[in-house]
Amino acid sequence: MRLVTFKRAGRVQYEIGALDAAGAVLDLGAVEPALRGETMLDIAGAEPAMLEKLRAAMAKAPKVEGAKLCAPIPRTPKNVFCVGKNYHEHAKEFAGSGFDGGAKDVVPPYPVVFSKPHTAIIATGEPINGDLDPTGGLDYEGELGVVIGHGGRGIAKADALKHVFGYTIVNDVTARHLQKRHSQWILGKGLDTFCPMGPAILTADEVPDPTKLVLTTWVNGEQRQKAPVADLIFDIPTLIEAISAAITLEPGDVIATGTPAGVGIGYNPPVFLKKGDVIRIEVTGIGVLENAVA
Incomplete structure (x- = not known):
């Protein structure tokens, strides 16, 4: 999977998504509500079962219109x-x-x-x-x-x-x-x-x-x-x-x-x-x- 951090138009909070083969941002949180409020740091440190949930969510996730890609980890734990x-x-x-x-x-x-x-x-x-x-x-x-x-x-x-x-x-x-x-x-x-x-x-x-x-x-x-x-x-x-x-x-x-x-x-x-x-x-x-x- 190609996981991304994005923002919706007019919003300031970060969200977790994925890119499809064409490069469109998929809204994983629409399928897995538990992802709302999660960051890429949370996902990186999660158990392997989380990746399976994300992969399953990709199959059903809708595209996000007007999504703005952010750095995948906008603020790293350290330098x-x-x-x-x-x-x-x-x-x-x-x-x-x-x-x-x-x-x-x-x-x-x-x-x-x-x-x-x-x-x-x-x-x-x-x-x-x-x-x-x-x-x-x-x-x-x-x-x-x-x-x-x-x-x-x-x-x-x-x-x-x-x-x-x-x-x-x-x-x-x-x-x-x-x-x-x-x-x-x-x-x-x-x-x-x-x-x-x-x-x-x-x-x-x-x-x-x-x-x-x-x-x-x-x-x-x-x-x-x-x-x-x-x-x-x-x-x-x-x-x-x-x-x-x-x-x-x-x-x-x-x-x-x-x-x-x-x-x-x-x-x-x-x-x-x-x-x-x-x-x-x-x-x-x-x-x-x-x-x-x-």
Whole structure:
């Protein structure tokens, strides 16, 4: 299932729905009244039987006219966990870009983990506020996002995928000059609107092998990135094990797993985003995350 968070026209409360094959929003709450008032965090942390109820509800659920898609998790329990330099070719292009702050290792020996605050999260279709980067170094990073279901601390790699609720798409928007200036990346990557997420969460039962997923990014219709998730340096179980070793993961926590080669700083000279540019990111089965720079 592709589960979504949406709002009805003229209303402010979030509701849980699903996307049909054509991308229309289905009103699961009309079939399962218990969903009224529930959030995606509630669903992510629920027992597996809840997914069966949602799947059954999809068959009868009516379409929602005028639904506005929101980020699938508008406010994560903690900051969004992000992983840097996690594709081999991107690690090389980043090392050669001059924006790596003098890091010694082209390919990191351990996962590079930073975070984005929830105030950075926006939905597909919402604008990225490029004016918040006064340095003119705005860049895109298409990424697969992993949504945690059953949480925990000290999760073993062998058990890690049992703790995954589903998968979404994240654009790790970055102000490159700020990223380089501050060394610690949160001030270059955590700006308001710099974490587009969505359009949906593809539940883990639909993804028996996440390494088979393929991520593709276009800017203004030009393909810039394309890579299978199998190319990750540190795979999803390794990331979950590393993060949960001392930080408790909770239902609805999101891990953005890193971006492949093809970002703006990989060009010579770098090609930064400008007002009006449209970034479109697609991951197999999840859908399309599309945002313009305002």
